[in-house]
Amino acid sequence: MKNIEVEYYAILREERGCKQENTTTLSTTPRELYLELQKKYGFTLSIENVKPAINDDFVDWDYLLQVNDKVVFIPPVTGG
């Protein structure tokens, strides 16, 4: 089990009902973690429409999570 910090933005922040949380998980990759949290909180965005970032850098879905990593799941961007 690892402790992971998760930050939420935009639609995911609203659907989760908070901006940040610490979670303890058996997930080893951001892919597993997103699917776990999606199941738990009912996120409407499918994983194909989300990108993972770890410690303020974009990463692949298969990145291996480390203890105390900060994870952000990025909804489709709409700036500009």
Place this chain on the structure above:
Amino acid sequence: MFKLSEENIQPFRLQEALHNEKAGGYVSFEGWVRNHNLGKKVTKLEYEAYPSLAIKEAKQILEEAKQKFSILDAHCVHRVGSLDIGKIAVWIGVNSIHRGPAFLACEYIIDEFKLRVPIWKKEHYVDGDSGWVKCHHCHEKHKA
């Protein structure tokens, strides 16, 4: 230079930082808040950013523009928070010795920005409803 701003964007002020005796031209782009989208009347927009990664990614795009095009410098400011109709959501300024590269760099920056920088907009509608803008149209050039 890239900055997220909670204050109104003032292009004439920002432009001053690009004054350069070597420059023969300056090209800018302003993204404005319009009063409609996909057939719905919009009353205001709210922008939210993931600041640390937005700043990192935007600076990377400005650096790419400087590598790809013969420009002198490129700056960008994006608003966060609540914006009324007509307000400037994003400003990009590019200076160069000759005008051609500045036009190309300016377009490159806004196109890449819309695809890559973690910023999101929420629309508020006349009927009181609101919603996060979906990506279906925003990545099509000349539409968003």
